[in-house]
Amino acid sequence: MNPVNYLYLAALLFTIGASGVLIRRNAIIVFMCVELMLNASNLALVAFSRLHGNLDGQIMAFFTMVVAAAEVVVGLAIIVTLFRSRHSASVDDASLMKL
Amino acid sequence: MSTTQSLHSLWTSAAAEPDKIPSPHIEYAQLSPTLIVLGAALVGILIEAFVPRRARYNAQVVLAIAGLASAFAAVIALALDGYGTTKAKIAAMGAIAVDGPALFLQGTILLVGVVAVFTFAERRLDPKKHGNHVDSFTPQAAATPGGEAEREAARAGFTTTEVFPLALFAIAGMLIFPAANDLLTLFIALEVFSLPLYILCALARRNRLMSQEAAVKYFLLGAFSSAFLLFGIALLYGYAGAVDYSSIARVVSNSEANVDPALAGTMGNDALLLIGGAMILVGMLFKVGAVPFHMWTPDVYQGAPTPVTGLMASATKVAGFGALLRLLYVVLPGLRWDWEPVMWGAAIITMLGGAIVAITQTDIKRMLAYSSIAHAGFMLAGVIATSEDGVSSVLFYLAAYSFVTLGAFAVVTLVRDAGGEATHLSKWAGLGRRSPLVAAVFAVFLLAFAGIPLTSGFTGKFAVFKAAAESGAGALVVIGVISSAIAAFFYIRVIVLMFFQEPKVDGPSVAVPSPMTITAITVGVAVTVVLGVAPQYFLDLAGQAGVFVR
Numbered sequence: 001m002n003p004v005n006y007l008y009l010a011a012l013l014f015t016i017g018a019s020g021v022l023i024r025r026n027a028i029i030v031f032m033c034v035e036l037m038l039n040a041s042n043l044a045l046v047a048f049s050r051l052h053g054n055l056d057g058q059i060m061a062f063f064t065m066v067v068a069a070a071e072v073v074v075g076l077a078i079i080v081t082l083f084r085s086r087h088s089a090s091v092d093d094a095s096l097m098k099l
Numbered sequence: 100m101s102t103t104q105s106l107h108s109l110w111t112s113a114a115a116e117p118d119k120i121p122s123p124h125i126e127y128a129q130l131s132p133t134l135i136v137l138g139a140a141l142v143g144i145l146i147e148a149f150v151p152r153r154a155r156y157n158a159q160v161v162l163a164i165a166g167l168a169s170a171f172a173a174v175i176a177l178a179l180d181g182y183g184t185t186k187a188k189i190a191a192m193g194a195i196a197v198d199g200p201a202l203f204l205q206g207t208i209l210l211v212g213v214v215a216v217f218t219f220a221e222r223r224l225d226p227k228k229h230g231n232h233v234d235s236f237t238p239q240a241a242a243t244p245g246g247e248a249e250r251e252a253a254r255a256g257f258t259t260t261e262v263f264p265l266a267l268f269a270i271a272g273m274l275i276f277p278a279a280n281d282l283l284t285l286f287i288a289l290e291v292f293s294l295p296l297y298i299l300c301a302l303a304r305r306n307r308l309m310s311q312e313a314a315v316k317y318f319l320l321g322a323f324s325s326a327f328l329l330f331g332i333a334l335l336y337g338y339a340g341a342v343d344y345s346s347i348a349r350v351v352s353n354s355e356a357n358v359d360p361a362l363a364g365t366m367g368n369d370a371l372l373l374i375g376g377a378m379i380l381v382g383m384l385f386k387v388g389a390v391p392f393h394m395w396t397p398d399v400y401q402g403a404p405t406p407v408t409g410l411m412a413s414a415t416k417v418a419g420f421g422a423l424l425r426l427l428y429v430v431l432p433g434l435r436w437d438w439e440p441v442m443w444g445a446a447i448i449t450m451l452g453g454a455i456v457a458i459t460q461t462d463i464k465r466m467l468a469y470s471s472i473a474h475a476g477f478m479l480a481g482v483i484a485t486s487e488d489g490v491s492s493v494l495f496y497l498a499a500y501s502f503v504t505l506g507a508f509a510v511v512t513l514v515r516d517a518g519g520e521a522t523h524l525s526k527w528a529g530l531g532r533r534s535p536l537v538a539a540v541f542a543v544f545l546l547a548f549a550g551i552p553l554t555s556g557f558t559g560k561f562a563v564f565k566a567a568a569e570s571g572a573g574a575l576v577v578i579g580v581i582s583s584a585i586a587a588f589f590y591i592r593v594i595v596l597m598f599f600q601e602p603k604v605d606g607p608s609v610a611v612p613s614p615m616t617i618t619a620i621t622v623g624v625a626v627t628v629v630l631g632v633a634p635q636y637f638l639d640l641a642g643q644a645g646v647f648v649r
Contacts, residue, residue, distance in 0.1 A: 007337070014330050021323050030319055037326035041333045048337035052361050056342045057333070060283050064329060067290045071322055074294045078301055078314045085244045085308060091319065094312040097398045097465075 006047035013040035027079045027089040031072075038068045126190040129177060129197045132170040132205050133278075136271040139166025143264030152257070159263040160220045164213060166267060170274075171209040178202050187648040193343045194284045196425070199644030200490060201278035204421040207498045211414045211505060212270040214619045218406040218509050219262055223613040225515075231256035235404045235512065236302045237310075244307035259302055266410065269295040273414050277421020280429075281343040282332040285422060289328065289386070292418060293321050296411060303404040305519035313402025320385070320395045328382025334375030338365050344430045345649045352433030376431055376438065383426065387419035389445050389479060390452040393472045397460075400468035405520060408464065409508035412471050413501035420478055420497055424490055427482065429649050435485060442483050446575060449476030450582040458589045463511055463522045466589065467504070470548055473586050474500055480579050481563035484570040491645035492562035495638055499547075499555035499630045506623020507544040509616055513537055514607050521607035527593065529602025534609040538597045540624055547627045549590040550583050555630030562638065 013036060020033030042061040049057025083089045127134065139162055146158050177197065180186065187198035195201075222232040236259040239252035272292025279285040297318040303310030336342050339350040340362045349355045350366060358366065365371060385392040400408045431438060453473030460466040478500075481493040514521050514530065514537070521527070531538035547556035560583065564576045630637055 010333075014326075017326070018323075021319075027315060027319065031322070034319070034322045034326055037323075038329060041326065041329040044330065044333040045336065048333065048340075048365075051337070051365070052340040053359075054340065056283075057336055060286075060332075060336070060342065063283060063287060067287065070290065070294060074297055075318050075322065078297060078311070078318050081240065081301060082311045082315050085311060091315070094315055096309050096312055097401050 003047045003051045007044055010040045010044035010047065013037075013043065025090050025092050027082065027091050030091060031075050031079065035068055035072070038064055038071075123192045125192075126188075126197075129182060129188070129190045130195060131173040132177070132209065133195075133271055133274045135170040135173060136166055136209075136267055136274060139163065139170075140264045140267035140271060142166075143267060147261055147264065155260045156220075156222075156258060159260045160216070163216045163263040163267055167209050167213045167216065167270065171206060171213070174202055174206045174209060178206070183644050184646070187646070189280050189345075189648060193345075194281055195275065195278050196280040196648050197278065198648035199646050200421060200424065200494060203494050203641060203644035204277045204417055204497065205274050207494075207501060208270060208273050208414050208417050211417065211501045212266070212410070214502070214505050214622050215406065215410040215414065216263065216266060217615040217619040218409055218505070218512065219266060221406070221512065221612055221616045224512060224610040224616075225519075229254050229256060231258075233304065234258060235304055235406055236262050237304045237307060240298075240302050244311075262299060262302060262407075265295040265299055268292075269299070269410070270414065273418035276418040277425060279422060279425070280345075282336065282347075283342050285426075286325070286329055286332055288422075289325055289382070292415070293325065293386075296407070296415070297321065299407045299410075300399060300403040302407070303402070306402070309402040310404065311402075313399045316395055317399040317403075324382050324385035324392065327378045327385075331375045331378025331380075331382065334371050335379065336375075338368065338371040338375060340365065344425070347430050348433065348649060351431060372434065373437060376434060377441070379426065380423075380438065380441070383419060383423045384445060387416055387423060387475050387478075388472050389475045390449040390472060391445075393449070393453070393475075396472055397465045397468040400471070401462060401464045401522070405464070405508050405512045409505045412467070412508065413504045416471070416475065416478075416504075417497045417501055420475075420482070420493060424482060424493060425647055428485070428490065429647050432485070439483060439485070442479060443572075443575060446476050446479035446483060447578050449473070449479060450579055451476075451585075454582040454585040457586065460589075461524050463524055463527065463593075464508075466524070466593075467507060467511075470586060470590070471504065473582060474548070476582070477560060477563055477579055480567045480572065480575050483572055483575065484563075484566040486566060486570050487645045488562075488566040488569060488642075490647070491638075491641040491643075492559075492566040494644055495630075495634075495641040496559035496563050498637070498641070499559040499626070502623050502626040503544050503547045503554075503556060506620050506627065507541065507548070509619045509623065510537060510541045510544065512616065513609050513612060515610050516605075516607035524593065524596065526603070526607050528596050528600040529606065530596075530609075531598035533602050533606070537609050540620060542594045542597065543624055543627060545590040545594055547631070549587040551587075553628075553631045555627045555634070558630055558634040558638070 017033045017036035021030050045057040045061045182197050183199040183202045190197050222234045225233050238257040242248035269292045272288050275288035279288050301311050301314030339347040388396040453469050457469030481489050547554035550556040550560040568576045
């Protein structure tokens with residue numbers, strides 16, 4: 001199968017993730033959409049790796065997974081503290097500092 | 100028997116001599132600044148695990164300052180050895196550059212880091228609680244604000260000494276970021292310095308709801324922007340078939356010698372290059388807080404604990420601009436005609452936007468945040484110069500700006516009332532009558548921000564605008580000067596507020612800090628004045644450091 005198709009899929013997933021970040025209001029969902037964007041990048045990296053016949057992209061995909069895992073640890077911790085003090089994970093409710 | 104053997108040969112074969120994979124060659128001496136800081140951070144975690152609670156604070160502070168100071172000594176040793184100029188090289192199998200800009204920025208980040216750790220360690224601003232000294236950080240980050248667990252933690256005298264290893268990890272990431280010489284290292288360094296900062300933002304002792312809100316905003320937007328950066332990296336890798344800067348630069352400028360069919364196919368696809376480059380720029384401009392990717396800056400600067408804000412506003416900007424310069428000057432010079440108009444636009448709206456919106460601010464931390472946005476615009480003007488002078492002027496500007504910022508935020512921690520820091524501007528009225536010294540010091544920082552002669556801000560702005568004008572960006576310089584004039588208005592307004600208005604009866608008082616914060620502010624003032632009065636040595640230093648290795 002033509003590797004270009006995987007790139008279209010990656011771009012589609014990335015766009016879904018990006019629009020999800022912009023549209024959705026629940027911090028957890030927003031965060032999941034960010035993870036979707038990272039995974040779309042992974043797909044593009046692996047597809048390009050196959051296209052070029054070198055391993056740089058696949059190695060990078062591994063690193064991205066580790067980074068995504070670290071981000072989950074930090075991100076969920078922060079979102080959970082916010083939820084515990086406000087009983088809401090909505091990003092719209094967090095507006096103490098708006099002018 | 101013979102059939103078994105032939106069948107067997109279907110799925111096995113005689114073991115071939117395995118390919119010899121060369122073991123990677125790591126130049127530990129040249130990477131020592133980063134390694135020292137990372138090592139100190141790891142030891143800091145061990146201290147958290149094994150040292151009794153009472154002794155942790157002292158151990159962490161000593162370790163952090165010793166680690167950063169010895170890393171700075173290592174940077175100086177490398178620079179004296181000529182790694183900044185003649186012996187500049189690419190270390191760690193092409194992953195990290197050891198050259199003039201990298202060493203200059205690493206030295207700046209480490210000095211800023213030492214001063215920031217001083218402000219982190221300050222414990223005398225608030226009165227003792229339950230017989231224990233308290234610092235700017237929450238006793239227990241996991242406890243609900245205002246809850247029973249929080250009161251209990253405060254009563255038991257808990258302190259969040261984890262901030263020191265977290266700050267060290269962030270600083271280590273910032274050391275790698277401007278020195279990264281391939282896209283993978285760039286991305287990892289970005290995450291290594293961002294993740295600890297997200298946590299540090301959430302740890303304020305007062306206004307914890309605001310602090311947590313700042314952390315969520317910073318985290319979600321930061322993760323969003325790094326996803327953009329990563330997808331851009333993927334596209335650029337797809338275009339060039341490599342992740343190291345020099346190979347990409349060769350492919351971008353069409354001077355790659357061996358082009359295989361796959362590479363020939365992707366090289367012909369400019370969309371990959373343009374979209375990839377643009378997405379990487381989005382990620383970078385977010386980190387340096389340039390308009391239109393600046394939305395997080397005021398909220399995060401306001402909500403985060405003020406010492407953390409100082410570290411973020413100064414060191415993050417240094418690291419971000421270092422990486423941006425290397426990317427534009429080493430990887431994408433072949434694309435200059437495409438990125439220059441974009442950066443022009445970003446620089447103009449950043450300068451004007453930051454300066455104009457800052458006028459309407461009523462909170463001192465938000466005002467400084469918008470001022471940092473405007474300063475990012477001034478630095479972008481130097482980046483656009485695409486000359487050696489451009490690089491060295493931005494390096495100098497970064498060094499000058501970071502100490503002013505750190506000092507200004509350190510002063511903000513001193514002005515307090517019953518609710519903690521009194522950050523509303525109206526409360527600063529008449530501060531000059533009540534505490535002339537603190538007000539005078541803050542006035543020096545504000546004048547430096549405004550770019551008044553005999554302060555470092557003037558020298559930096561002059562160098563940046565001169566480099567931009569010499570490379571033909573005269574219009575940009577005119578806009579820069581106009582927005583400096585707009586910015587000067589709100590800096591001077593605060594000075595007028597402090598010195599020429601009657602103090603309020605229930606106004607804030609100025610806390611008497613420990614020698615830590617006094618040192619931090621003194622260093623800030625000293626650097627501001629020295630770089631303003633006698634800048635030549637440091638301009639020469641930045642001038643020598645202005646060449647990237649590739």
